[in-house]
Amino acid sequence: MTLHVQPHGNGRPLVVLPSFSLDHAAMATTVEPVFADLHGWRRLYVDLPGTGASPPGEPRSDAVLDAVVGTIRAELGDERFAVIGWSYGGYLAAGVTRRLPEQVSGLMMVCTGFKIHPDDRDLTGVLASTPQPGWLARVPPVLHGHFTHAVGSQTAEVGERISAVLNLNGPTDEAYLTSLRANGFALSDEGTPTPCDAPVCFLTGQRDRVIGFASLSGALGSFERATYTSISSAGHYLPLEQPALFAAVTRSWLAQCQALLYADSN
Numbered sequence: 001m002t003l004h005v006q007p008h009g010n011g012r013p014l015v016v017l018p019s020f021s022l023d024h025a026a027m028a029t030t031v032e033p034v035f036a037d038l039h040g041w042r043r044l045y046v047d048l049p050g051t052g053a054s055p056p057g058e059p060r061s062d063a064v065l066d067a068v069v070g071t072i073r074a075e076l077g078d079e080r081f082a083v084i085g086w087s088y089g090g091y092l093a094a095g096v097t098r099r100l101p102e103q104v105s106g107l108m109m110v111c112t113g114f115k116i117h118p119d120d121r122d123l124t125g126v127l128a129s130t131p132q133p134g135w136l137a138r139v140p141p142v143l144h145g146h147f148t149h150a151v152g153s154q155t156a157e158v159g160e161r162i163s164a165v166l167n168l169n170g171p172t173d174e175a176y177l178t179s180l181r182a183n184g185f186a187l188s189d190e191g192t193p194t195p196c197d198a199p200v201c202f203l204t205g206q207r208d209r210v211i212g213f214a215s216l217s218g219a220l221g222s223f224e225r226a227t228y229t230s231i232s233s234a235g236h237y238l239p240l241e242q243p244a245l246f247a248a249v250t251r252s253w254l255a256q257c258q259a260l261l262y263a264d265s266n
Contacts, residue, residue, distance in 0.1 A: 001063075003046055003071040004053035008032060011040035012105075012261055013081040014254075015072060015096070017089030018045075019111075021177055023052030026169040027086075030239050034247045034254075041254065044075060048089075049176065051169075056176035060184030061116075065095045072096065082106035082198075082257045084250070086239060087211065091116045094194045095187050101195045106257030108201040108250065111208055111236050113215040114194065117186045123212040127232065129154045139163045152207025152235020153242065162240045193222065199256035200226040203249050205234030205241070225256070 006024035018027040024045035035041060049064055050056035057063050072081070082105050085093030090112030097104045113121065131154035136144050139159045143166070147159060200223045204213035213230050220226050229249050231242055239246040 001049070001055075001057050001067045001070065002074055003048065003067050005071060005075055006045040006047075008043040008045065009035060009039070009041055011042050012258065013076055013079060014041045014043050015081055015083040015093075016043055016045045017068065017083065017085035017092050017096075018048060018051070019086045020088035020181075021051060021169070021172050022086075022166075023047045023170045023172075025052070026165050029165050029168055030086075031084075031250075033243060034250045038251060038254070040258065044081075046071060047170075048092075050173035050180070051177075052172075053170070056173045058184075059176055059179035061092070061095075061180070061187045062184070064180070065092055065099070065187060068092055068096060069099050072100070076103075078103065080105045080261060082108070082254070084108040084110070085112065086110040087112050087236065088116065091187070091190075095189070097196050098189060098192065098194050104196060104198055105261050106199045106201075106253060107194075107196050108203065108253050109216065110203045110246075111205060111211055111238050113211055114219060115186070115190050115215070116211075120186075121210075121212055122214040122218075123209065124214040125206070126209050126212055127152075127207045129207050129235065132156060135159050150208075150210050150236040151241065152205050152209075152238070153233050158237075158241050161243075162237050165240060196223060198225065198260055199253055201249065201253035202226065202228045203238065203246070204228075204230045205236065205238040206230050206232045207235040208238070210236040227253070 090109035
């Protein structure tokens with residue numbers, strides 16, 4: 001099964017894996033500002049099964065990862081690439097790194113963990129939010145409960161920004177996504193080591209009440225080139241809650257990846 005890929009730019013390949021149920025349009029709106037004045041990267045935005053222009057498949061994360069790896073191989077062959085994933089996409093990015101360790105030239109995981117089942121998430125130390133009065137006034141009522149739980153920086157500006165991005169999202173197969181979440185969310189190899197001697201970046205929000213932030217800090221010792229950044233004012237929508245900080249951390253990681261790729265080519 002080959003998934004839909006939306007490319008942006010030219011240069012070294014960067015595979016972008018989305019948060020659960022988001023598609024390439026929402027992810028590109030979130031990530032492309034990083035590249036406003038940064039060149040040399042070809043961004044490949046992947047629609048996961050059941051989202052955007054990709055059909056649903058077998059509702060298991062192992063099947064989703066098979067499709068992602070197959071799509072990367074179809075697009076890039078043996079070419080080296082960096083991979084960034086947000087939430088479920090970050091969890092899959094770790095799986096891609098386990099499958100293709102010789103090709104991955106950088107791994108960035110945003111608001112996620114190496115285990116994803118709700119019972120396995122570490123919410124130790126997660127901070128409460130202080131909502132700005134009326135911060136949900138311009139957010140559709142159907143999103144109020146989700147935003148109250150998932151958004152860390154609860155201001156009107158942030159609420160409107162996230163709502164606008166979600167409004168760009170394409171069609172999703174809700175029956176497929178519901179079955180995936182209920183029956184096959186965890187990868188069968190999630191407990192095995194994730195070998196990566198390339199730059200690794202963990203980015204978390206201390207108000208992330210969906211995933212937490214503690215588990216990635218505990219994984220630092222498993223990697224020789226890892227950095228960990230935790231933003232106290234951000235929650236699960238960190239890339240949209242704190243876009244300037246997200247861009248700065250991402251650019252720093254990409255610079256490390258680019259240096260490694262340049263060294264490899266000489």
